[in-house]
Amino acid sequence: MKPSRLSHILLVLYGLLILALLYLPLVSVGFASVSKARYLSFPIRRYSTDWYGKALESDTVRELLILSLKVAGLVTVISMVLGFFGALAFARYQWRFRKLYQKLILLPIFFPQTVLGLALLMWFNAIGIVPSWKTAVVAHLVWIAPIATLIIAIRAYSFDPALEEAARDMGASTGEILREVTIPLLMPGVISAGLFAFLLSWGNFPLSLFTTGADSTLPEWLYAKMVSGYSPLVPTVGMLSVAASALLLACALTIPWILRRVRS
């Protein structure tokens, strides 16, 4: 059945309304970031991009970016590796405690992150580890590695176990099977898991708040500045952070398209 003209218009309006609700807050931060005033107030009287210049020059902002990148980068790489092998155990191989493992790995995802963060902080204290950005990497991994595992497991479920058997039958060793069959076939899943891991770590606040100790990631700094000592650097850095995420996503979407173009 073809929708009538009226219902078509209503559908479009509804879609636009949803998009506006989702993105308008972000737009307001964008406006705030180009205001010249020292305090957050609407409507904005005088526009300026001065704060972007200041943000890029600021040592604090640079350190924040480097630290957040370090955390997110490490979390990404480690969750890709853990997720790859975890997904094989989750989806491909039959072993004794598989059912239990499949349930246990889901738990951290459903745990409230604040509770998880607090629990980890108490644990680090108990075993005498001083919290820093390194403990934050561990904390992020507790939550993000299971997500990466699930994303790769979806891919692993869709692949025919006979492919690995066929490779073995034709003379491949375990290492050759991994290199020639398993890794290439799971690669799309591993890459999307990596992308998710980066974005989730980059934007994570509750786990970082509890576990970074004296160090501070971008979201933590933004929060701290909002609570006390607002400066127009806050919306500016926020917008830069959003832009970085968007850029990463755009790359992830266009690179496969470009590769396909080049190949054919």
Add this chain to the structure above:
Amino acid sequence: MGDIPILQLNGLTKSFDDFTALHPMDLKVRDGEFLAIVGPSGCGKTTLIRLLVGMEDPSGGSIWLRGERIDEIPANKRPTCMVFQSLALFPHRSVGQNIEFPLKLRKTPPAARKERALELLALLRLPEEYYHKRIDQCSGGERQRVALARALAFDPEILFFDEPLSALDYRLRKTLEKELRDLHQRTGKTFVYITHSLEEAMVMSDRIAIMRAGRFEQIAPAAEIYARPTSSFVAEFMGEVNLFDLRDGSGDLLLTGAGNEFATRPGTLMIRPESLRILGPDENAEISMSAQVSAEYMLGSRMQYALSLPSGKAITAELLRENADGPKPGDSLRLGCAASACHLIPEG
């Protein structure tokens, strides 16, 4: 035959926990033979082939290849290769790369690999352009040929097949069965083919091994199995058949002359539907019976009749469709056949 069989099983068994999938199995396969292993699903034929290629370990017994024991050698070190039911073609590689895979593992130089791949494409009657095609651009029949080419590139001593044609439509399957038979003759390799389709096995193979519940019931050429099955399971598996248990006497059957011999050697008497003919009023046969037609079915060149005997037993007869006024449902008639056209299955 004094020479060593290419494949020999000695008391090979396989159990999973408390379930015995394969009872001790013995088998000898001749070099260059096309052997089909046929059985209903769950008979253990897939387990058997997985043991043969090394994807499962046997619980007992041994496997010998040209006089050398191979059951303790891992799958990737055995000189055999299998075409999988799902074909297991690598979706991330082109047709050419798939065929070259076993050669790449052996570190064959790329130029020699490509040459061999192109030879195999030609052998399987695939155009040379297919070398660069992706697997998902190939049709079902083309994929079969690519999978075969890849297995032949491995140059195995024995090529195993795990029902690779079962997912194809009827016409394509018929074509590929004949191609496979032809390929077997051209390559001279030993083929061991697992299938649940007896029709497929009869078209292609030199010998058929019928399996049931983890045992071989009979291993013989198709014609032999068809004419002289060793059990009523095999007889029924080989198509429409009428079986009469003679242990309780001849029952519905009237035995005369040579037919009397069956009465003295009780067992199960097998009469194929096409062996039966309609007897005229004064005609007699070594084995005869009176019957009533209950239904008729058109089979193309022949007619099939469902009939019932005085005791209520249902039988099947097939007649050529020459005479226009054949029997009609409800007719009573007498059927007969020669004793030489029947077979007595000497089982308990």
